[in-house]
Amino acid sequence: MRKNAVIQTLLAAGLIASAPFASAASNLVFCSEGSPAGFDPGQYTTGTDFDAAAETMFNRLTQFERGGTAVVPGLAEKWDIAADGLSYTFHLRPGVKFHSTEYFKPTREFNADDVLFTFQRMLDKEHPFRKAYPSEFPYFTDMGMDANIAKLEKLDDMTVKFSLNNVDAAFIQNLAMSFASIQSAEYADQLLKAGQAADINQKPIGTGPFVFKRYQKDAQIRFTGNKDYWLPEDVKIDNLIFAINTDASVRMQKLKAGECQITLFPRPADLESLKKDPNLAMPEQAGFNLGYIAYNVTHKPFDQLEVRQALDMAVNKQAIIDAVYQGAGQLAVNGMPPTQWSYDETVKDPAFDPEKAKALLKAAGVAEGTEITLWAMPVQRPYNPNAKLMAEMLQADWAKAGIKAKIVSYEWGEYLKRSKAGEHDAMLIGWSGDNGDPDNWLGTLYGCDAVDGNNFSKWCDASYDKLVQAAKRTTDVAERTALYKQAQHILKAQVPITPIAHSTVYQPMRKNVQDFKISPFALNAFYGVGVGK
Numbered sequence: 001m002r003k004n005a006v007i008q009t010l011l012a013a014g015l016i017a018s019a020p021f022a023s024a025a026s027n028l029v030f031c032s033e034g035s036p037a038g039f040d041p042g043q044y045t046t047g048t049d050f051d052a053a054a055e056t057m058f059n060r061l062t063q064f065e066r067g068g069t070a071v072v073p074g075l076a077e078k079w080d081i082a083a084d085g086l087s088y089t090f091h092l093r094p095g096v097k098f099h100s101t102e103y104f105k106p107t108r109e110f111n112a113d114d115v116l117f118t119f120q121r122m123l124d125k126e127h128p129f130r131k132a133y134p135s136e137f138p139y140f141t142d143m144g145m146d147a148n149i150a151k152l153e154k155l156d157d158m159t160v161k162f163s164l165n166n167v168d169a170a171f172i173q174n175l176a177m178s179f180a181s182i183q184s185a186e187y188a189d190q191l192l193k194a195g196q197a198a199d200i201n202q203k204p205i206g207t208g209p210f211v212f213k214r215y216q217k218d219a220q221i222r223f224t225g226n227k228d229y230w231l232p233e234d235v236k237i238d239n240l241i242f243a244i245n246t247d248a249s250v251r252m253q254k255l256k257a258g259e260c261q262i263t264l265f266p267r268p269a270d271l272e273s274l275k276k277d278p279n280l281a282m283p284e285q286a287g288f289n290l291g292y293i294a295y296n297v298t299h300k301p302f303d304q305l306e307v308r309q310a311l312d313m314a315v316n317k318q319a320i321i322d323a324v325y326q327g328a329g330q331l332a333v334n335g336m337p338p339t340q341w342s343y344d345e346t347v348k349d350p351a352f353d354p355e356k357a358k359a360l361l362k363a364a365g366v367a368e369g370t371e372i373t374l375w376a377m378p379v380q381r382p383y384n385p386n387a388k389l390m391a392e393m394l395q396a397d398w399a400k401a402g403i404k405a406k407i408v409s410y411e412w413g414e415y416l417k418r419s420k421a422g423e424h425d426a427m428l429i430g431w432s433g434d435n436g437d438p439d440n441w442l443g444t445l446y447g448c449d450a451v452d453g454n455n456f457s458k459w460c461d462a463s464y465d466k467l468v469q470a471a472k473r474t475t476d477v478a479e480r481t482a483l484y485k486q487a488q489h490i491l492k493a494q495v496p497i498t499p500i501a502h503s504t505v506y507q508p509m510r511k512n513v514q515d516f517k518i519s520p521f522a523l524n525a526f527y528g529v530g531v532g533k
Contacts, residue, residue, distance in 0.1 A: 026225075026238035028513075028531050030524065031251040031263035034379050035218050035244055037413040039204040041181040042122055042137045045454060046416065047382070047432065047522050050178035052221055052242060055525040057099070058181030058206035061090055061115065062172055066528055067517030069436035071176050075110060075207065085167040085475060090115070092158040097228045098184045099211045103203050106186060110207055112154040117185035119152050119162075129188050133197035138420070138453035139179035142444050144469075167473045169480065170437040177435050178523070181206065209235045209527035218244055236514075236530035248380055255280065255508055261531055262509040262516060264524065265380040268326030274508050281513070287505045288339060288520045290332055290441075291383035291430035293394070293498040294456035299425050306364040308495035311426070313350045314357035314401040315394060321501055324390050328506070332499035335491050336441035340433065341477075342484040347492050357401040368402035375408045375427035377415060382522040383430030383503050390428060390500070419456055429456050432522030438484045443468050446491055459496035 034048045041054035054060075063074035076090040096110035121127045122137040123146055140146055151163040164171070174180065187205045191197050204212050207230070210223035221242040225235045243260055245251050251263045252270050256277060266274055275282050293315070301307040321329050333349045362368075376391035377384060384390065388409075395405045405426070410418060419427055431454075433440055444450055447468050448460040464487050471483035491497075507518050514530040 026236070026531065027241070028237045028239070028262070028526060028529065029241045029243050029260040030526070031254050031260035032221075032242045032244050032524075033248075033251070033265055034246055034412055036221075038201040039212065039215075040135070040183075040201040042118075042140065042179050042183075043135050043201065044179070045138050046412075047524075048379075048412065051524045053204060053206075054178035054181045055523050056210045056223060056240070057204050057208040057212055058178075058183075059096075059208050060176050060178075060180045060182060061092075062176040064176050064435075064519075064521070066525065067519060069520055071172050074176070075115075075182055079172070081172075085164075087161060087163045088171060089155070089159065089161045092160070093230065094158060096207050096230045098187065098207055099205050099226065100228075101203075101205065101211060103199075104184075104187050104190065104205050106184065106205075108186060110182070110184075111157045112160045113157075113185040114182050115160045116152060116154055117188055118180070118183045119149070121183075121188075122146065123149060123152070129192055129197055129200075132192055132195075133200065135201075137179065139177065139444075142447075142450035142453035142455070143174060143439070144443070144447075144449040144472075145174065147449075167475065169472055169475045170435060170439050173435040173437050173440075210237075210240050220244060231527075234527040236528070237526060240526055246379055248385075252508065255510070258510065261513050262507070262524070264507060265382065265385065266506055266508050267380075268324075268328050268385055271326075271328065271506060274506075279511055281509050281511050282506055283509075283518055284504055284506045285518055285520075286330075286339060287382055287432070287503045287522075288337055289383040289430060289432040289502055289505070289522060290335070290337055291329075291381075291390075291428070291500045291503065292332070292335075293426055293500065294424075294429050295426050295496060295498075296422060296424055296456070296458055297496060298422055298458045301364065301366050301370065302425065304364050304366075305494065306360050307366060309350070310357040310360035310364070310366075310401060311398060311403065312495050312498045313353050313360075314397050314403075315498055315500075316352055316397050317349070317500060318352075320390055320393050323393065324384070324386050325501055325503055328385070328504040329501040330504075332501050333492075334488060334499060335446060335497060336438065336488075337433070337502045340436075340438055340441060342438045342481040344485040344488045347488050354397070354400045361402055366402070369404055370402070371404045371406060372425040373408045374398075374405040375410075375415065375419060375424045377412070377428055378409045379412045381430055382432050382505055383501070384428060385503065387428045394428075420453060422458055424456070427456060434521040434523075436520070438480070439468065439472050442484060442487055442491070443472065446496060457496035459494065461490060461494055464490040464494070 036049045036052040039053040061076040080089045098106040122140045150165045153161045213222040215221045223240040248267045295302045377387040391407045448465045467483045467487040471480045512532040
């Protein structure tokens, strides 16, 4: 009776289409935490956006295995790497179909033209489609791929070749990331001719396991299983629904009531009750993530090293771990998690010392009572379960050192947009690793190429950047490790950030969910997932 009641509730809410109860097991409702900014993966950097698009409707040339960090073939069946490491030739998978929807009917299968369109649009600011629909591609540029890809060639309909200016040891992993999702060149041509290029971000077309049906902001996203998917055994759900709710307690209530089968980001205070519920499963794993404070070094007084050092040592990290993470976090001292290869364990935190912090600020000429803004995220993230509480604790810590912090917040998309533009003084932010390579932390978050993107500190240090760039240009793991360890010491000494915590990731779900795997990259993918009775 309970199952039928839930289905009737979902029907009434418009979350699933009318269907016989016998097929109810092929419907999966995911209680997600926020609305995506759009559905064009190349434009975005957050898991909220990637879950709703890249991981659901798109594929990449290479992909990460479900639940792991190993790279496996995707839209490319195989690839050849030149002996000098400067060119990659991809042999494309035949027989792959793009989605057919009310707004697009493909006349051909996936081929090299689609790869060229996807990457040329990111490479060329004068590309006709990019001029018709001006867009930025922060991941692509933050990692310097726009500068490093020298040429992209179509060798034949099913073969493409990338030529690089410099060796990039993480190139194959980078192409497996969400931003590199392959778009349809034929669909882009249709939009361009109709004068509707912006629809690529609102009416998506991909090759992935689920097909877009409709989106109601802050309410729901609806997909159907792709019956023409090139790996048919991965599509076990007829209807996939994202039911959007920013309130963690509401998401957990819906999960317990059976109104959704999977959700994310439980509050630490809810963990025990969720674990005790006989209808729920609660897999967990150490988070490949980091929550931190970014200091905008382009704003006074954060341009002074002594000021950053003072604020860093004034933070009572252990108190924050205890109150915000409640046993589900580990204290962070470095700019990436200790499970990332090349992590340097000799990097240490300064002692917590509010009095010394106060003296440092005075010596730097910062008057007591100086006001700054401290930005706090409006949503839960894997690396920070309660940014508001963390900001309030930091506000109290810094007040003891003589700094008056005003807490600021915006809607998530606006928060990211404004902070990338550098409007903040200090901000709470974080990262979940998304390709298993150290450059994804040390380059993407703190490198000079990323100052207009994910480098929220706007910190660009020539000696640091030289080390990080050199590490990308060799495939020797020992050499890369040595370079990255040197870079970590510079990062710690210059204090563009204060690392706070690495959180444990919990994934609450109904026990009838089959074969869902927690991603080390904090993404939620539903291909290969089923729902039992």
